[in-house]
Amino acid sequence: MSGCDRRLFLKSTGIALVAGGFLPKVFVRMASAAETRTSRRVLVVIFQRGAVDGLNVLVPYGESDYYAARPTIAVPRPGSSGRPALDLDGFFGLHPSLAALVPYFHDGSAAFVHAVGSPDATRSHFDAQDFMESGTPGTRTTRDGFLARALAATPEAKPSPLRAVAISPAMPRILAGSSGAVAMRTLEGFGLRGGGDREGTAGTFEAMYDDAVAGTLRATARESFDALRVLKSSDPSGLPPENGAVYPRGPLGAALRQIAQLIRAGVGLEVAFTDVGGWDTHAGEGGSDGQLANRLRDFGDAIAAFARDLGSRMADVTLVTLSEFGRTARENGNRGTDHGHANVMLLLGGGVRGGRVYGRWPGLAPDRLYEGRDLAVTTDFRDVFAEVLASRMGVADLSAVFPGYPCDPRRRPGILV
Amino acid sequence: MQTMGMPRSAVAGLVVAGVLAAAAGADDAPIRRNERERARHALNRLAFGPRPDDVERVAAMGTANWIERQLHPNGIADAAVDAQLSDLSTLRMSSAELVARFETPILQARRQLRAERTADAGGGETADAERLRDLLPPENRPRRILEEMTQARLIRAVSSERQLNEVMVDFWMNHFNVDARKGLDRIFIATFERDTVRPRIWGRFEDLLLATAKSPAMLVYLDNARSAADAEHRPPPFGRFRAASPAKGPTGLNENYARELLELHTLGVDGGYTQQDVTELARVLTGWSIALPRAAGRPGPGGRFAAPEAEPGSFLFRERLHDVGTKTVLGHRFGPNGGMEEGEAAIRLLARHPATARHLADELCRRLVADEPPPALVDRVAARFLATGGDLTETVRAIVTSPEFFDPPSYRAKIKSPFEYAVSAVRAVGGSTDGRALGREVAEMGEPLYLCQPPTGYSDASGAWINSGALVARLNFALALTSGRIPGTVVDGRALPLARGAGSIEAGAVRLVGASVSAETAKTIARRLDGPENASDVAAATELLAGLLLGSPDFQRR
Numbered sequence: 001m002s003g004c005d006r007r008l009f010l011k012s013t014g015i016a017l018v019a020g021g022f023l024p025k026v027f028v029r030m031a032s033a034a035e036t037r038t039s040r041r042v043l044v045v046i047f048q049r050g051a052v053d054g055l056n057v058l059v060p061y062g063e064s065d066y067y068a069a070r071p072t073i074a075v076p077r078p079g080s081s082g083r084p085a086l087d088l089d090g091f092f093g094l095h096p097s098l099a100a101l102v103p104y105f106h107d108g109s110a111a112f113v114h115a116v117g118s119p120d121a122t123r124s125h126f127d128a129q130d131f132m133e134s135g136t137p138g139t140r141t142t143r144d145g146f147l148a149r150a151l152a153a154t155p156e157a158k159p160s161p162l163r164a165v166a167i168s169p170a171m172p173r174i175l176a177g178s179s180g181a182v183a184m185r186t187l188e189g190f191g192l193r194g195g196g197d198r199e200g201t202a203g204t205f206e207a208m209y210d211d212a213v214a215g216t217l218r219a220t221a222r223e224s225f226d227a228l229r230v231l232k233s234s235d236p237s238g239l240p241p242e243n244g245a246v247y248p249r250g251p252l253g254a255a256l257r258q259i260a261q262l263i264r265a266g267v268g269l270e271v272a273f274t275d276v277g278g279w280d281t282h283a284g285e286g287g288s289d290g291q292l293a294n295r296l297r298d299f300g301d302a303i304a305a306f307a308r309d310l311g312s313r314m315a316d317v318t319l320v321t322l323s324e325f326g327r328t329a330r331e332n333g334n335r336g337t338d339h340g341h342a343n344v345m346l347l348l349g350g351g352v353r354g355g356r357v358y359g360r361w362p363g364l365a366p367d368r369l370y371e372g373r374d375l376a377v378t379t380d381f382r383d384v385f386a387e388v389l390a391s392r393m394g395v396a397d398l399s400a401v402f403p404g405y406p407c408d409p410r411r412r413p414g415i416l417v
Numbered sequence: 418m419q420t421m422g423m424p425r426s427a428v429a430g431l432v433v434a435g436v437l438a439a440a441a442g443a444d445d446a447p448i449r450r451n452e453r454e455r456a457r458h459a460l461n462r463l464a465f466g467p468r469p470d471d472v473e474r475v476a477a478m479g480t481a482n483w484i485e486r487q488l489h490p491n492g493i494a495d496a497a498v499d500a501q502l503s504d505l506s507t508l509r510m511s512s513a514e515l516v517a518r519f520e521t522p523i524l525q526a527r528r529q530l531r532a533e534r535t536a537d538a539g540g541g542e543t544a545d546a547e548r549l550r551d552l553l554p555p556e557n558r559p560r561r562i563l564e565e566m567t568q569a570r571l572i573r574a575v576s577s578e579r580q581l582n583e584v585m586v587d588f589w590m591n592h593f594n595v596d597a598r599k600g601l602d603r604i605f606i607a608t609f610e611r612d613t614v615r616p617r618i619w620g621r622f623e624d625l626l627l628a629t630a631k632s633p634a635m636l637v638y639l640d641n642a643r644s645a646a647d648a649e650h651r652p653p654p655f656g657r658f659r660a661a662s663p664a665k666g667p668t669g670l671n672e673n674y675a676r677e678l679l680e681l682h683t684l685g686v687d688g689g690y691t692q693q694d695v696t697e698l699a700r701v702l703t704g705w706s707i708a709l710p711r712a713a714g715r716p717g718p719g720g721r722f723a724a725p726e727a728e729p730g731s732f733l734f735r736e737r738l739h740d741v742g743t744k745t746v747l748g749h750r751f752g753p754n755g756g757m758e759e760g761e762a763a764i765r766l767l768a769r770h771p772a773t774a775r776h777l778a779d780e781l782c783r784r785l786v787a788d789e790p791p792p793a794l795v796d797r798v799a800a801r802f803l804a805t806g807g808d809l810t811e812t813v814r815a816i817v818t819s820p821e822f823f824d825p826p827s828y829r830a831k832i833k834s835p836f837e838y839a840v841s842a843v844r845a846v847g848g849s850t851d852g853r854a855l856g857r858e859v860a861e862m863g864e865p866l867y868l869c870q871p872p873t874g875y876s877d878a879s880g881a882w883i884n885s886g887a888l889v890a891r892l893n894f895a896l897a898l899t900s901g902r903i904p905g906t907v908v909d910g911r912a913l914p915l916a917r918g919a920g921s922i923e924a925g926a927v928r929l930v931g932a933s934v935s936a937e938t939a940k941t942i943a944r945r946l947d948g949p950e951n952a953s954d955v956a957a958a959t960e961l962l963a964g965l966l967l968g969s970p971d972f973q974r975r
Contacts, residue, residue, distance in 0.1 A: 049871070123692065124680055126873045169863040170876075171884035184886030189861070192889065194896035195961055200945055204965055205892055207941040208934075212970035216883050217832070221970070224885040277870050282640045282673045333669020334643045339676070371692070 041316050041350065041392050042263055044272045044306075045147065045174070046252070047133075048299075048323035050280035051125065053337050054344035055329065055364075055375060056292055057098070058112050058357065062091035065364035069330040073287045073337075083288035088112075092357050096288050097297035100304035101346070108354040109307075109314070111415050115342045115359050116379040117325055121371075123339035125280070128324035132381060133173035135402050142403075144177025147271055149401045150389050151179040160268025161226035167255040167274040175273055178219075182227045187237040187258050191228065202228065236265035245309035248301045252276040256306040263313060270393070279323065283334035307348060314349045318392050318416075321346045322381060328373050329364050341374035345384060351392055351416045358413040383411045391416040455480040457931050458828050461975040462785055463487055463817060464580030466841030469912045472931070484817055487581035488810055490619070498577045501851075505565040512608045512633075516730040519559040519604055520710045526552035559603040566597075566607060567866045568852030571859070574840040575850050585618050585813065586610070587836065588784050593629045593682060594874035595638045597867040601710070602637050604730065606867055609634035622777065622807035623768030626682060630764050631732045633707045639674035639872065642706040644699060646670070646740035675699035677872045683767040685776030690747060697744040701751050702760045704739030707732060768807055774799040778812070783877050785816050787827050794821040829932075829974040832879035835862035837975060838891060842898055842967045845929050847912030851905035858903060862890045883973075895968035900960045914966070916946050916958035925962055932971040 060066050061077045075095055078087040085093025086102050092114065094102055104110035120137035122128050131137040135146025151164055164181035166172050175181040184190040195201030202225065209221030231237075239261045247253035255274035262269045278295050285292050303321075307314050322345050327337035342362075348354070362368050362376040370376040386407040389395040398407040456475035460467040463484060467475075475483045486493060502508060507515065526549055533548070574583045590610060597606040613632040617625040629635050636642040645651075647669055675698040679690045708727035727733040734757040743752040749766060751759040767773060778798035782790035794816070801815040802808075816822060833841060839859045843850055856866065863882065869875050876882070897903050899913065914925025922942050926934040934942070942965055945951075951958040966972065 121692075123676065123695075124686055125871060126680075127686055166884075170881060170887070176880070182885035184884075184889075185861075185863075190886055190889055192896075193893050194900060194902065195964060196951065196957065197948060200948055201896070201961070201965070204941055204945040205968055208938050208965070208969050211935050211938045211941075216880055217888075217970045217973055220883050220885060220888055224888050227885055228889070282671055283643050332671055333645050333647070334640065334671055336671070338672055 040268065040270055041318070042269055042272065043147075043388065043392055044256075044259055044317060044319040044349075045274075046303075046319065046321045047129070047172070047174070047273070047275040048279050048321060049125070049129065049275050049277045050323075051128075051325050051327055051339060052279040052295075052323045052343065053281055053285065053292060053327040054114070054323070054342070055326065056285070056287070057095055057296065058088075058114055058344045059085040059093045059095065060091065060114075060361070060364065061085050061087075061093045063364050065329075065366070069364060070287075071331070072335050073285050073290075073331050075288050089357055091361075095293065095296050097293045098300035100300045101348075104304070104307060104348055105355055109352060110346065110348040111352050111354040111356050111358060113345045113347070113358045113379055113384055113413055113415065115362050115375055115377060116345050116381055116384060117342040117377040118381055119377060121341075123325065123341075125324055125339075130173060132322065132324055133176075135382060135385075136404065139404075144179075145172070145174035146385070146401050147174045147273065148177030148179035148181065150393060150395050151181070151271060152177070153395045153397060153400050154393055160270075161223060161230050162262060162267040162269055164271040165259070165262060165269060165273070167258055167272070172273055172275060175271070180223050181271070182223050184227075186254070187231065187261065190231060230267055234265040234267050236261040236267060239264055241305070241309045243308050243311045245305045247305040247309075248298050250298050250302070252298060253302040253305065256302050257309070260306055260309045263310060263317060281327070281336045282332065282338060283336040285331070285336040303346075303348065317349045318351055318388060319346070319348045320384070320388060326375050329369055329375055330373065341370045342377040343375075345381070347384075347388070347415055353415055353417055358415055379413060380405075380411070382407065384413060384415065387412040387414075387416050449476070452476045452480065454825075454828070455823055456483070458823065459484060459817075460580075461829070461841075462822075462831075463584060465574050465583065465837060466844050466975065467931070468844045469847045469909075469928070481818070484581075487579070488619075488814055488817075490579035490582035493578045495578050498573055501572050501576065501849075502569055505569055507562050507565045507607060508569055508611065510607070512605075512612075512730050513728055515562065515604050515607055516710045519557060519562060520601065520730070522553055522557040523549075523559070524710065562604060562607050563597050563867055564853070564856075566610065567856035570866055571840065571850055571852030571855050574836070575843050575848070575852075581813075582618075586615060588781070589614050589618050589625070591869070591874035591877075592780065593635065594869050594872055595634045595867070596870050598870075599638050601707075601730070602634050605632070605634035605637060608632070619810045620808070622773075622802070622809055622812075623765050625809070626768045627761060627764050629682070630678070630702075630760075631705065633730055633732060635674070636705060636707050636732070639677055640671045641674035641702055644669075644671035644674070644703050644705075645735075645738035646700065646703045646742075650700070650740040650742040652737060652739070652741050670696070670699050670703065672696055672699040675702060678764075678767065681872055681874075683776065684770060684772040685779075688770070688772035688776060694746050697751075698746045698763060700740040700742070700744045701746060701755070701763045704735045704737075704757065705732075705760055706735045706738065769803075771799070771803065774802040774807075778802060780877070781813065781816055785813075786822055787830050788879050791821050794819055829971070830879075831975050832882055832973055833975050834875065834877075834882055835859050835864035835887070835891075836866065838862065838973065839894060841975065842895060842972070843906060843908075845912075845967065845972075846899065846963060847909035848898075849907050850903075854904045855906050858894050858897070862894060863887045891973065892968040895972075896961075896964040899963040899967060910959075913959050913963045915955070916951075916962040917955050922946075922962065926966055926969075926971075929963060929966045930969060930972045934969070934971075938969075 055066065056075055059075045067074050076082055076084040078084050078093050083096040086096055086099060087093045088105055101110060118128060118131055118137040120131050133145050134142040136142040159180060162182065164175055164179055166175055166181060166183040168183050169185050171183040192198050192202045206225045209218055212218045241247065241257060247257045259272040276299065281292050303319065310317055323343050325339060325341055326343035327340040332338050360378040362378050368376065382402045382405050386398050389401060390398065395401060453472055453476045457467060457472050459480050460471055460475060529552055530548055577583050593614065595602055595606060595609055597603055609632050613628045617628055672695050676695045679688065679695060679698065680686045684690055708729050708731055710729040739756065741752065741754050743750060746763055751763060778795045782795050782798060786794065798812060798815045802812045805811040836859050839855060859866065864875055898906065899908060901908060914921060914928050922939045923934060926932060946958045946962060951961060
């Protein structure tokens with residue numbers, strides 16, 4: 001380990017330990033006072049695009065086949081020299097770059113699901129993301145995303161124009177549809193500039209778009225102008241992070257900082273989405289250090305900063321991560337991994353029965369691998385979301401959210417209170 | 418102030434005229450009106466929108482004649498654009514020059530940094546990055562390649578007379594997407610567009626496909642440069658291979674390129690291939706690699722990487738990494754010992770496959786005709802592709818001369834991408850650009866050029882580009898453009914519809930957007946233009962009117 005890595009490691013661990021000793025207990029207290037809760041519940045979803053290598057995120061260090069499959073990129077067992085995995089439960093350990101998340105796990109506010117994924121066999125990034133976000137694996141004709149359908153299944157009399165927000169340059173598939181979601185790259189950039197009297201110019205554009213033929217343009221414009229008004233009056237982008245939270249520089253930190261601002265400004269946010277790329281590690285992936293380690297440090301530090309920033313409000317906020325598929329159990333010829341099957345999900349915050357790794361572990365012995373090469377899927381990602389949507393968003397009828405999928409409550413992992 | 422020729426006399430009291438039926442008045446014969454509509458449609462789809470007099474010009478020469486000319490770009494003079502591009506020196510550098518100027522200095526800086534780091538164990542990642550920046554003179558920073566390429570793409574799209582050529586460059590660069598942020602593609606992106614794609618987009622598809630397969634840019638982007646046969650399928654060690662150090666270099670298969678070659682470049686995701694086909698095709702293509710640039714004065718690696726014949730940064734078939742076994746792809750057998758030729762044969766097989774014809778026909782029709790193109794048209798275009806041996810001129814001609822292309826319901830049916838929107842707006846106001854700040858505007862609206870991360874490229878579906886943030890960015894862009902707030906992009910003030918007097922709003926809409934505005938919209942705009950700060954300043958009102966019209970729903974469509 002270089003001097004630099006060690007310092008960074010200690011620093012991020014230090015922050016996380018302080019946070020871990022304080023915040024999760026507050027979650028518990030807030031959760032028990034749920035009846036008096038006035039703020040809304042918020043679901044935050046982070047999509048790791050490019051297929052993160054779940055086997056190096058949540059390392060099955062208790063299984064020798066893991067080390068046999070990955071001679072140069074395995075993360076060493078806890079207690080080994082170098083930067084070993086951080087033990088969670090005697091079998092799984094977290095990648096050392098995710099140290100900031102460990103305290104949340106041990107305090108019971110964070111949980112993982114392993115060997116989770118989509119049952120569809122595709123190893124195409126595009127198809128697999130599409131299938132996950134549409135919530136209909138194997139069906140390409142689904143027009144909307146499953147979070148959009150979840151919002152439609154919980155209608156409100158006077159929905160906030162910022163009920164669903166994607167911090168993203170484009171509207172993600174998962175929120176596509178008639179949910180009224182808005183997408184923006186940044187809160188700061190979401191405003192009209194120029195044209196003299198701005199209110200007047202905005203009003204003129206609004207009238208022009210109201211007058212347009214019905215369709216995407218008119219609907220999007222209406223949502224945009226409503227959102228502009230709310231943002232102007234609540235001004236969330238002026239709110240500094242709280243509790244000494246320091247977000248890492250980079251797009252994910254920036255996105256989560258802005259989602260936290262929307263939550264604290266009370267704009268009526270219920271679903272927030274953002275995505276983060278750079279996980280397609282076909283070559284030079286690295287083990288405890290290297291390419292994936294650097295991406296994971298940013299990922300873990302950003303999420304830990306978000307939890308710290310929101311403090312006791314995290315009792316109302318549930319954060320879930322997903323990625324289109326996992327990567328091959330065996331490393332390839334370039335010290336990287338190719339497209340695989342099952343992966344890992346993180347759940348953090350309100351309602352999460354943390355401190356556990358959920359899901360049936362299928363093992364990495366060659367005869368247990370899916371198609372002889374990948375971690376097998378033992379939990380359908382829809383069962384995890386079915387539970388999240390039912391218990392946190394109050395979605396009663398999940399058949400509309402996941403059409404054609406029998407959402408059997410007995411199959412749910414039982415992660416949420 | 419970048420607008421030109423703007424009269425600054427004071428006027429007050431804009432009056433809305435009744436909505437006129439068409440641009441040139443009521444005496445307009447229906448046949449001529451129809452031809453103008455066809456011309457405008459062709460300019461919207463086969464060019465980046467009309468400039469101020471384009472519709473009349475194309476209608477006068479006949480839309481069909483204009484299209485035929487556009488199908489042969491080499492016969493169209495483009496001296497003005499050539500002159501404008503002459504300032505962008507990286508566009509003319511050879512591959513070797515680009516490597517020498519933008520890669521060798523980085524390698525040398527890294528070597529120096531390593532030497533410094535051994536002497537002093539302090540610092541850290543951030544300090545390293547900063548030190549590396551210090552060691553690298555600004556003129557050697559590869560970012561310049563990306564900046565100049567972005568500028569050139571915008572300059573050509575705005576000002577080139579070979580408009581259809583630029584539309585098809587946009588299409589094929591997206592079909593064969595490469596992200597310039599991936600490793601050495603910061604360099605190779607330059608030769609990829611100039612030497613690989615541009616010279617081949619009107620020839621045979623298999624030549625284009627094969628050129629991309631051998632391009633350093635694609636070999637790096639989709640990792641094939643690092644793919645190698647498994648140990649059991651390597652050639653037996655003999656001769657100069659004997660000394661090879663087993664610890665160095667790639668040691669196994671990487672199927673990234675093979676998969677995207679099937680899914681995105683040729684057959685399409687429903688083209689009927691299996692995981693087995695992906696793996697076997699990856700084996701066929703092992704050894705297709707590049708000669709790596711080296712720091713000056715550093716001896717090249719020996720053993721299996723010895724390749725004195727290959728110029729750094731060029732295609733190199735590494736025989737030692739090639740899989741000598743037999744493989745089966747789509748039922749066709751390759752090998753044993755098929756060498757580089759079996760990869761070429763496999764790629765030609767894919768290029769001529771009926772599923773490829775169908776996939777490309779569908780993609781081209783989506784771009785040029787409609788989000789859901791008529792199946793009968795797609796079938797005919799695919800058949801034409803197969804009948805002509807994949808001739809891309811004939812394939813495009815089959816689309817743009819079809820009755821479906823000129824079917825009026827498809828007029829304005831597509832929503833412009835950010836690139837199309839920005840370029841068409843500059844053209845509409847008779848503008849020109851150096852592409853610098855304009856490139857940043859296109860990125861802000863969601864489409865940074867050469868920087869699309871997934872191999873799918875950017876979406877060609879209308880819905881993909883419309884969301885709240887992007888729409889607000891488009892409105893801001895329209896206002897900034899017409900008020901001369903985009904540095905390096907000049908608007909011709911004479912092209913703006915003068916916001917003065919009766920009928921100015923309707924006339925402006927027809928001129929800039931090519932569509933009438935409703936009486937209701939005209940009233941709304943007039944009220945805004947009559948506002949206190951505009952009533953006394955016709956220049957400001959004119960800019961605002963143009964900004965409102967370019968931001969209007971109709972101008973988002975092509």
